[in-house]
Amino acid sequence: MVSRVIPVDPFDLVIFGGTGDLARRKILPGLYRRFLAGQMPEDARIIAAARSEMDEDAYRAFVAEAIAEFVEPGHRDKAQIQAFLARLSYVATDAKGSDGWDSLKALMRDGVVRAFYFSVAPSLFGALAEKLHEYGIADGDSRIVVEKPFGRDLASARALNATLAAHFNETQIYRIDHYLGKETVQNLMAVRFANSLFEPLWNAQHVDHVQITVAETVGVGGRGEYYDRAGAMRDMVQNHMMQLLCLIAMEPPYKFEPDAVRDEKLKVIRALTGVGHDEIVRGQYRGMPAREGRKAEPSYTEDVGNAHSRTESYIALKVGISNWRWQGVPFYLRTGKKLRNRISEIAITFKEPPHSIFDEDDAWRENVLAIRLQPDEGMTLTVMIKEPGPGGMRLTEMPLDMSFADWLSEDADIPDAYERLIMDVIRGNQTLFMRGDEVEAAWAWADPIIAAWEDRGERPHGYDPGSSGPEDALMLMHRDGRRWREIRG
Ligand SMILES: NC(=O)C1=CN([C@@H]2O[C@H](COP(=O)(O)OP(=O)(O)OC[C@H]3O[C@@H](n4cnc5c(N)ncnc54)[C@H](OP(=O)(O)O)[C@@H]3O)[C@@H](O)[C@H]2O)C=CC1
Ligand SMILES: O=C1O[C@H](COP(=O)(O)O)[C@@H](O)[C@H](O)[C@H]1O
Numbered sequence: 001m002v003s004r005v006i007p008v009d010p011f012d013l014v015i016f017g018g019t020g021d022l023a024r025r026k027i028l029p030g031l032y033r034r035f036l037a038g039q040m041p042e043d044a045r046i047i048a049a050a051r052s053e054m055d056e057d058a059y060r061a062f063v064a065e066a067i068a069e070f071v072e073p074g075h076r077d078k079a080q081i082q083a084f085l086a087r088l089s090y091v092a093t094d095a096k097g098s099d100g101w102d103s104l105k106a107l108m109r110d111g112v113v114r115a116f117y118f119s120v121a122p123s124l125f126g127a128l129a130e131k132l133h134e135y136g137i138a139d140g141d142s143r144i145v146v147e148k149p150f151g152r153d154l155a156s157a158r159a160l161n162a163t164l165a166a167h168f169n170e171t172q173i174y175r176i177d178h179y180l181g182k183e184t185v186q187n188l189m190a191v192r193f194a195n196s197l198f199e200p201l202w203n204a205q206h207v208d209h210v211q212i213t214v215a216e217t218v219g220v221g222g223r224g225e226y227y228d229r230a231g232a233m234r235d236m237v238q239n240h241m242m243q244l245l246c247l248i249a250m251e252p253p254y255k256f257e258p259d260a261v262r263d264e265k266l267k268v269i270r271a272l273t274g275v276g277h278d279e280i281v282r283g284q285y286r287g288m289p290a291r292e293g294r295k296a297e298p299s300y301t302e303d304v305g306n307a308h309s310r311t312e313s314y315i316a317l318k319v320g321i322s323n324w325r326w327q328g329v330p331f332y333l334r335t336g337k338k339l340r341n342r343i344s345e346i347a348i349t350f351k352e353p354p355h356s357i358f359d360e361d362d363a364w365r366e367n368v369l370a371i372r373l374q375p376d377e378g379m380t381l382t383v384m385i386k387e388p389g390p391g392g393m394r395l396t397e398m399p400l401d402m403s404f405a406d407w408l409s410e411d412a413d414i415p416d417a418y419e420r421l422i423m424d425v426i427r428g429n430q431t432l433f434m435r436g437d438e439v440e441a442a443w444a445w446a447d448p449i450i451a452a453w454e455d456r457g458e459r460p461h462g463y464d465p466g467s468s469g470p471e472d473a474l475m476l477m478h479r480d481g482r483r484w485r486e487i488r489g
Helices: 021-036 056-070 078-085 101-107 122-134 154-165 183-193 221-249 258-271 300-304 417-427 436-456 472-478
Strands: 011-016 045-050 088-092 113-118 143-146 173-175 207-215 280-285 314-319 331-336 343-350 368-374 378-386 395-403 461-463
Touching: 011 021, 011 417, 021 045, 021 056, 021 078, 021 417, 045 101, 056 078, 056 088, 088 101, 113 122, 113 417, 122 143, 122 154, 143 417, 154 436, 173 417, 173 436, 183 221, 183 368, 183 378, 207 221, 221 258, 221 280, 221 300, 221 314, 221 331, 221 343, 221 436, 258 436, 280 300, 280 436, 280 472, 314 472, 331 472
Parallel strands: 011 045, 011 113, 045 088, 113 143, 143 173, 207 331, 280 461
Antiparallel strands: 207 343, 280 314, 314 331, 343 368, 368 378, 378 395
């Protein structure tokens, strides 16, 4: 199957923080891929802004290097890269001062979509919103894209919402959560709401439990300072995993339309139960001495340069949803750095049939619908069948496996999360962006959980890099007579 490319309207996209890590690794290579795919109209322009003094040629050289490093070799076409670079300008601009703002204003065109991507430290989000207003650069149709983290608790998220709301309407604010831009995450909604097969089973009567796993093999990398103030709960659970949970648990929206979808997600967040002391396990990766042929690996505390850190690089928790559909169904969430494999998946385990007509030996095994976000995006439904052959009526598990890559043609155009979301901003489609009240509700749930472990002065459990996380996390499920799925590669 070949995917369709729908060009967007002409735009001026300003990337504040255009020299930063996110712009270099994700935003600019992503925009180049959209250009290559033919999604950018002739007169689309990208204007980068940051404090560093550099001319247009120097900035274009910087972007050319980013493309060379982060775009797949098959997509690096010299002529196309030059044509893309010709769309770029750079204006040295200080979010906190007056430098650059007049020049930026002079560059902006009328009659095209104006979008401003805040890819800078969160402490500058408010200042940028104010400057865009003060210099009259943003108009009533302009859009701002706000990176994560959106606050570090309910109070700071509320304050940021209020600052942005002083200058922009909610319909102009695009709070980005790149998980919502992942292909399979959207597929989740298609699977649920475009088929009559699953929805009748999607409730407490038929679902035993849900597991959501986001396992990473990387450590905190160069983001130690930020991460040590955040930890896995703030970095992953309050936002990305919360969004996944919402898409699994929400009621069918009346339409695939921004507020209809976001209203339903909000109801899920508001119905989340608290998480008790014994329903949560936090971990921190240990270091590894040098072994045969392998270098020594630093511990979490060495990575963040804080020997006394109590921040978690791993978290597993059990949460419920107090509503008619999900009463009594546990949702188990876990995420961590330096784990065995990189895998993100959602697994829905269905209940056993009410009565088994087969022998005890052939005890029931589970029907599981596993939705893989990465790698090898796709879905597997495990069903029970008769073991083939003459051995009598013996049961065995069989996976009904669908890998999206197998289905799509090799040259299919699947935008990555950032590409898709930026194009949605230009189109003015907020469906895959978080609304202000959603973010606040998610913090209102997370805050007391974080406060409780801080009050207890709890230290995270150690775990070895390359493992599945702390041993204690196993107990979280064993106690309930269940087990985590393997973190398989
Ligand atoms: N990097 C990542 O993997 C991820 C990042 N994010 C979020 O994206 C945002 C950007 O992160 P990242 O790219 O890593 O950050 P970096 O520190 O790498 O880049 C920051 C950018 O902001 C610019 N900047 C700093 N101060 C000012 C100022 N006063 N006025 C104008 N520009 C300024 C810097 O350029 P200069 O110094 O020249 O001004 C630079 O371009 C953050 O909110 C982060 O939380 C979210 C998810 C992942
Ligand atoms: O937002 C973040 O996400 C990444 C994981 O994203 P993925 O698309 O690679 O799964 C995580 O590493 C980072 O800590 C977090 O801030």
